[in-house]
Amino acid sequence: IRGIFEHAYQLLTSYFAEVRLVDPNFVFDIQTTSCKDKRFTRCFWCFGPPKKTYILLRPVVVIDRTFLKGRYHGTLLIAIAINPRNHIFPIAFLIIDSETTESWTYFLKIFGSNFYGYDTRFIVISDRNVKIINVIPKVLPFVIHILCAFYISNNIKTTLKSTKIAFRMVAKALTSIDFDKTNECYPEYKSSESSIHTRYSQGNMV
Incomplete structure (x- = not known):
């Protein structure tokens, strides 16, 4: 019913070409080895028009990766944003063999050039991934x-268990006044604030 993996990868170029007939601004980049059999190495795509799509979204992007299941496994890098109605809007994807510094560099370069350009300030949210932390700057x-x-x-939850509830309250504080009030209500968080800041501050992200 689902076909075979080899055939599915062979159809990628044809499939993306069909998508571009419907969406002329569709962006994709399929890379293969240089040998005669042209083995698949990676594939980037994003639905367009990227520049116009960006205007409709909040200037906040979340990037992450997940593992692909199946015969050939692989990794999917993804960038999502939030629209004005607080709905998730997937904007860019990359299929690769494994997550590396080089793959994040390629993904963020092509993503940035198609969506934001290199002179536009926006926020990128990620986990404490050393590869991402090193590549973004x-x-x-x-x-x-x-x-x-x-x-x-x-x-x-694992490093400072007594402060997990307080941290959630502090993270949800929308103003400095709410933040200060939360600190006063949870003295156990305030006493641990220094160690939390040291561990997760910009200079200690890695």
């Missing part, structure tokens, strides 16, 4: 890179 030096609050919260 080089490829997208104008972005503001922050760590995911959910990721930090899950880490605090």
